[in-house]
Amino acid sequence: MLFAYVSIDSNSLFVIGMRIGLYLFSNDLRVEDNALLRLMSARCGQILFVYCPLRTFIPSAHGAYPHQHYSKPVRIFTQATLANLAKQLAAYDHSLYHIERFEQLTQLIKTQGVTDIGIAFQHGWEEINRVRTLKQRMEHLTFWHAHNHTLFSAEQLPFSVSDIPATFSQFRKKTENSVAIEPTLQKPIALPKPMHCDLPTSPLEPSREELVEPWFNNSAPQALNDYFHTRAASSYKQTRNALHGDKFSTGLSPWLANGSLSARQVYSALLAYEQRCGANESTYWIYFELLWREYFQWLALKQGRTLFLFKGMSDTAPNTSFYPERYQAWCHGNTEFELVNALMHQLNTSGWMSNRGRQIVASCFVNELELDWRYGAAYFEHHLIDYDVASNYGNWQYIAGVGADPRGGRHFNIAKQSELFDPDGQFTKRYGGASIEVYERDHNGWPRH
Numbered sequence: 001m002l003f004a005y006v007s008i009d010s011n012s013l014f015v016i017g018m019r020i021g022l023y024l025f026s027n028d029l030r031v032e033d034n035a036l037l038r039l040m041s042a043r044c045g046q047i048l049f050v051y052c053p054l055r056t057f058i059p060s061a062h063g064a065y066p067h068q069h070y071s072k073p074v075r076i077f078t079q080a081t082l083a084n085l086a087k088q089l090a091a092y093d094h095s096l097y098h099i100e101r102f103e104q105l106t107q108l109i110k111t112q113g114v115t116d117i118g119i120a121f122q123h124g125w126e127e128i129n130r131v132r133t134l135k136q137r138m139e140h141l142t143f144w145h146a147h148n149h150t151l152f153s154a155e156q157l158p159f160s161v162s163d164i165p166a167t168f169s170q171f172r173k174k175t176e177n178s179v180a181i182e183p184t185l186q187k188p189i190a191l192p193k194p195m196h197c198d199l200p201t202s203p204l205e206p207s208r209e210e211l212v213e214p215w216f217n218n219s220a221p222q223a224l225n226d227y228f229h230t231r232a233a234s235s236y237k238q239t240r241n242a243l244h245g246d247k248f249s250t251g252l253s254p255w256l257a258n259g260s261l262s263a264r265q266v267y268s269a270l271l272a273y274e275q276r277c278g279a280n281e282s283t284y285w286i287y288f289e290l291l292w293r294e295y296f297q298w299l300a301l302k303q304g305r306t307l308f309l310f311k312g313m314s315d316t317a318p319n320t321s322f323y324p325e326r327y328q329a330w331c332h333g334n335t336e337f338e339l340v341n342a343l344m345h346q347l348n349t350s351g352w353m354s355n356r357g358r359q360i361v362a363s364c365f366v367n368e369l370e371l372d373w374r375y376g377a378a379y380f381e382h383h384l385i386d387y388d389v390a391s392n393y394g395n396w397q398y399i400a401g402v403g404a405d406p407r408g409g410r411h412f413n414i415a416k417q418s419e420l421f422d423p424d425g426q427f428t429k430r431y432g433g434a435s436i437e438v439y440e441r442d443h444n445g446w447p448r449h
């Protein structure tokens with residue numbers, strides 16, 4: 001028996017021996033397919049649900065959400081996801097409470113008599129350190145973790161984290177046919193009794209502001225269903241490199257990044273699609289891309305702080321630096337490269353960009369503008385609605401030649417990419433790629449005239 005009621009006063013139960021859980025949502029903003037929630041539900045008699053983003057404990061004077069210094073699309077998407085999660089919890093009579101700073105957590109733990117904390121395994125170095133700090137400060141509490149963000153758990157991998165292969169190909173070969181992906185978990189049948197506190201709660205409705213790209217105003221289940229209810233998955237491999245269009249790629253990354261969809265849920269929807277409509281090279285390729293995601297997650301764990309270093313995994317530093325004017329021009333989409341401008345305008349207004357677009361602008365950042373890749377990665381961190389520490393920094397390292405690419409970086413020929421992926425210039429036109437101001441300097445910063 002996990003807990004015992006010993007005396008009852010007029011309004012409440014006074015409980016001795018009850019485990020009081022605090023579930024700290026991070027990048028697992030869902031109730032379904034949540035192994036940690038299952039675990040906590042079996043363990044605790046009462047539970048408090050708290051959202052406290054591990055990547056941003058920067059105090060904000062402007063309101064309940066800690067994302068004010070992130071772009072508008074990121075704020076809108078985060079609020080919509082939290083409203084959705086709050087709704088899922090409300091079905092169990094639970095609320096989702098918000099904390100802005102890590103220090104508030106320690107206070108909350110004391111005042112509520114928390115005995116157990118649940119927090120998903122993290123892959124980012126800073127996030128891991130936050131959890132470690134919490135554990136050090138709260139040694140008397142029991143901590144519970146689960147692999148909520150990945151397809152595999154650490155125990156399933158055929159190598160230890162320190163032996164993660166140096167390239168994606170090796171990782172794929174060693175995992176794709178030998179590691180069985182666990183089936184998804186349905187909602188827990190019952191959650192522990194709710195616990196209340198006087199922190200701000202998530203509204204059940206998102207703000208009225210919407211993202212400019214209608215697809216991203218869906219909820220996670222809607223997006224998953226919508227994608228797999230068309231036949232788009234059967235031609236994914238042929239269309240995935242496009243810059244824009246309807247369902248040319250799955251478009252599921254924002255929900256995967258914040259965990260309102262699990263990688264296993266996407267995988268299981270893919271299997272169901274293959275059963276219904278048939279498997280082919282394209283459906284396999286969706287799994288292949290999920291494996292890329294998986295690889296970057298484990299690589300980030302292995303790399304730790306190295307993921308953020310200029311040299312990354314390489315012995316030599318790239319021959320790049322920081323030039324404020326070039327950086328500004330890239331951020332605002334005002335370089336001499338019209339396709340790059342259009343892509344950056346797309347990112348700035350919608351919070352999203354295709355994979356091919358990201359490769360082009362990142363390659364331009366590093367190779368044409370000769371900028372230190374970390375500034376580009378940081379800009380993406382603040383502007384992508386699908387920002388994920390492992391995928392973002394891992395991909396930037398890859399392009400900059402300091403990561404997992406055995407070829408030592410990628411240099412995309414911008415003119416050729418424009419011909420291939422925007423032959424009639426429609427994308428560039430749509431996102432206003434022609435420089436708004438006359439760009440008077442060359443990419444070295446020298447006046448043209």
Ligand code: FAD
Pocket residue numbers: 240249250251252253254256257286289290292293294296353354355356358359362380384386387388389391392393395396399
């Ligand atoms: P799909 O093509 O439909 O792929 C399905 C899923 O597989 C994606 O949702 C994603 O979870 C995963 N995936 C696909 N390609 C990659 C990849 N190269 N690396 C890791 N996972 C992948 N992805 C992020 O989720 N967050 C990021 O912060 C991020 N930053 C990036 C930065 C750069 C410089 C580059 C080149 C790529 C970055 N990516 C990032 C990877 C990729 O661009 C996006 O995952 C993809 O464009 C999302 O669109 P989609 O969901 O339609 O992908």
